[in-house]
Amino acid sequence: MQRTLSRIGAMLGAMVLLISAQVLFAVDRASAADPFTGYLMAHFTGESTTGEQIYLAHSRDGLHWNDLNNGAPVLLSTVGTRGVRDPAIVRSPNSDKFWIIATDLRIANGTSWSDAANRGSTQLVVWESTDLVNWSAPRLLNVAGAISGAGDAWAPEAIFDPATGDYVIYWATNATLNGVKKHRIYYSRTTDFRTVTAPTLYIDRGAGQGIIDTQIVESPTSVGGFRYYRASADGQITIEGSNSILGSWTRIGDLSHMGISNGATGGNVVEGPMWMPFNGRNEWGLWLDQYATGRGYMPLTSTNLGSTSNFRTVSDYALGGTRKRHGGIMSLTAAEESRVLAKWGVTRPVNRLQSFNFQDRYVRHANFDVRIDPNVSPLQDSQFRIMPGLADSSAVSFESVNYPGYYLRHVNNDFVLASYDGTTQFQADATFRQVAGLASSTWSSFQSYNFPDRYIRHYAYQLKLDPITTATARNDATFRLTS
Template sequence: MKKVLLILLLALNLYSNAQTRNKDAYMFCYFKNNGQDGLHLAYSTDGLKWTALKGDSSFLTPMVSKDKLMRDPCIIRGADGLFHMVWTDSWADRGIGYASSPDLIHWSQQQQLPVMENEAGARNCWAPEITYDKTSKTYMIYWATTIKGRFPNPDSLSESGYNHRIYYVTTTDFKTFTPTKLLFDPGFNSIDATIVPDGKRFIMFFKDETLHPVQKNIKIAYADKLTGPYSKPGEKITGNYWAEGPTTLHIDNKWIIYFDKYRDHKYGAIMSTDLKNWTDISGQIQLPIGIRHGTIFKITSDELDKIIQSTDKN
């Protein structure tokens, strides 16, 4: 009888360890300072406590554009199994950075995607992101740009004349791209869009950049198709502080929205089960010191182990 119990306990232990090993982990890609040293990664198993990898040093040094920056990184796992990343490569350029990786350790040659090259008045391309549409098997890359003389707004005169709207291209292979189009114009200065699928609809979280009267907060818009049209945004979901760079995590039927409280030099987070009622959980999160905004995505525990092992060797 004792032998049977021992075998059962051993089997349960092995099963428990296997379940732990097979559990997904979460990765947070981000930048520090001005983005000059490149890509940083941190991981979490619960979506609250994040641990920097590689001693919080860079995984990839930026090589494109005259500024050679890697700000606002966004990584998704593609249908091809590769990790695809885009980033802000310059403060004042008409392109964005792009690279891919099979394992987040080894990266392809970096490219600049000239997404706004046909807009002579385009002043910038900031905070690009990628979302995949399973129905059309298409990736949409989108970002914020100010085009001189477009969407004139007196409010924009107070912040170097910036008056952003969200633009996009689509691709199936990251080699050929559709012409650039306007994705989202809520009628005011908007930036830092991140779009996630939710059943048959798509949810856009973005920053309202309005300064007069001051907004500087995160709002939500919805669409039936990834490329829109998106609904009129609702009321702000963040509190009485300036917030930017939202990224989402849907875990245990709860939505967690992380964002950069950039004037306070710290990170914040809110949580909801219905996308309507939000609870501030900023006091529950732990993040690497000096983190600036990026995006969260899933990896397997095996992939995480390989990254940790590779960085230990270095």
């Protein structure tokens, strides 16, 4: 009898687990099926000190964009070359995992394009998240190291392949094949963006024509005759169609009839094709980076990708305050939008730090040194956003308005305006506790996070970090936040 009851109990337990698993699966599927209400763009901005990092922008309609995080980088690479370009953002089928993958490359540190292409990194930089707001530390993924003579691994993309239940990662590598050295597109498979299969040649245009940028978009209802479409910068902007990601592709045409090319026929020379399915309708956007003229991305639209004659230019669009370079766009559900905007969509006010005892002077940066001056010009040199402390969110950090991603930081008790490098040391050096003013309680003083016996003060008009022991020092260490 006892054994019978045990068997019944075990059966009931198994049924509960099965039902629970089915419910959890249904929740995941429901989450993946939630309607999309907005868009998220991941991009970089250029070869400035902080330009080769991960930036995010948000749009409701797919054409008008707002910079997130006040136009500052959202994710910083602290691995490899410590810079990233060409980010792609990837969603899992059940929307329970997201990845950002990017080229491991930083031109701003003085790397030449020749060195980058011939002696560069064969790895990608990867971030992982379950909610789009909390991201893992960056890690390196060596995708091209097994390619003989590989000089680089550029412009990565990834797409889930339902035929095999894993992801196809594809990118460009500069290597010699059949006696010709040029960029070709290779691919690997992965299930977790941690391990990959051996790299395999994917696209080779033949002769001497290289190819660096290519991106695939899915047409679930096969509008235009194909399930997948591919846009490539290969001298033209070439459009191809296929019903299988790794199957044969049919050339549909290019955009030369619109006066748009990748250089082979002149006109508006562009690169970095970036697809964007419009939410809720059979229409696609194709964004192209006008790198030759420095004008940034321009959008084309089409309701039928089966012919390049269906593409149209768009004049009513806006890209926000930062320059958008080669990136990727992902649709967002309402819940995802809410989380992303709560984290990075808050626009923090612009403030100035007025000296207590020299009230015509304000804290400002000049050639990345920090001092107090009257009549600051340009005014933005004295404007900062008071951000949650990088080392402690209950404290504060001072981010420059005209150098987003740069913060006031103490170094050897002196102050500099420095690019945030993501390290714990930087976080501590750039974090301060706002307390009642040491000379007047209606003003403020700023206590160092990692040297709590020291405060921000000015001395001979230079900003310093000092212990405060005299009345003069208390006056020097007191400031007012003004608009």
